[in-house]
Amino acid sequence: MIRVFIIDDHKMVIGGMQLLLKDAPDISVAGTALSGEEGIEALSRTEADVVLLDINMPGINGIDTCKQLLETHPNLKIIAISMHKESSLIRLMLSNGAKGYVLKNAGQDEVIDAIKTVHNGQMYLDETVNTIVVNSVASGNRQKTESPFPTLSKREKEILLLILDERTTQEIAEKLFISFGTVETHRRNMLIKTGARNTAGLVRISLEYELHK
Template identity: 70%
Template sequence: MIRVFIVDDHKMVIEGLELLLQNEAEIEVVGTALNGEDAIQRIPETQADVVLLDINMPGLNGIDTCKKLLKQHPELKVIAISMHKESSLIKLMLSNGAKGYVLKNAGQEDVVKAITKVYEGKSYLDADVNEIVMNSILQQPSKQNSNNFPTLSRREKEVLICILDEFTTQEIADKLNISFGTVETHRRNMLIKTGARNTAGLVRIALEYELHK
């Protein structure tokens, strides 16, 4: 029996994965958590073998959660479950110890195959993720992607420009006519994409690699 622990900040995603896995005779969901901090506390007591881990979570993001989990419990197998398709983010997650990467729109067969493969000590990327990684390897590097930095979305660039202009979160929300929480989500996404630890680091990286252009 493969013991699986699910970490995602959306209950609907957790419930969907539980439903998807409930009829798998060789897989048992032994616990869930809505954030990285709770996952780190709860996973040891469940004796989980495989962790399905979201990347974009408030507080401790998936990359840092993965790093901390594997430092404390190197026997764990981590599979990233994410909507992010940037090759840089995929590589960053894998470089921090994840053995698999599956997009959230993947089917039951892919999720089960990922769990089984990493439990056996192998790596697994679903077909879409594998294509993204391969394309990034084949592309000729330029200044902007020489360190595999991702392309920001139009809205992320708008938020970034406001950050560079020293706007507060509320001022950015007012200027772009979006909510305070949406601004924070965009900021968090950019921190995850670039690997920056805080807003000051994001500003430095943005200027160095001209991510706001």
């Protein structure tokens, strides 16, 4: 029996994954957590073989959660479950120890196949993710070699420039005519893309690698 642990900050996603795995005869859900911190703590006392891990989470993001889990549980097989399709982010997750990467719109057969594949010691990329990585390599993906980070979107750069200008979240929201929550979502996505632990780290990295340009 393959014991699976699910970490995602959305209860609906966790519920959906549990439903997908409910009828798999050789897979059981050993537990769930709504944050990286909660998952790390729970897995210190819960036996699991495979972890389905979201990337975009408040607090400790999926990349850092992956690294921390593998430091204490080197035999865990971790599969990133995400909506992010940037090739650089995919490579970043894999370089930090994940053995698989599956998009959240994957079907039941695909999720089960991913779990069984990584449990058997092999790497698993779903078809879409594999195509993204292959195309990235084939096209040469000439993002600045000194920057290991995914490219920021136009809106993310707009918000980053205002952060560098020491604007508050509310001031940024008013300036760009978007909601407070939307600003925070973009900020969180930038933290995940850069691996920064907080806004100060994001500012440092953005200046060092000129991500705001």
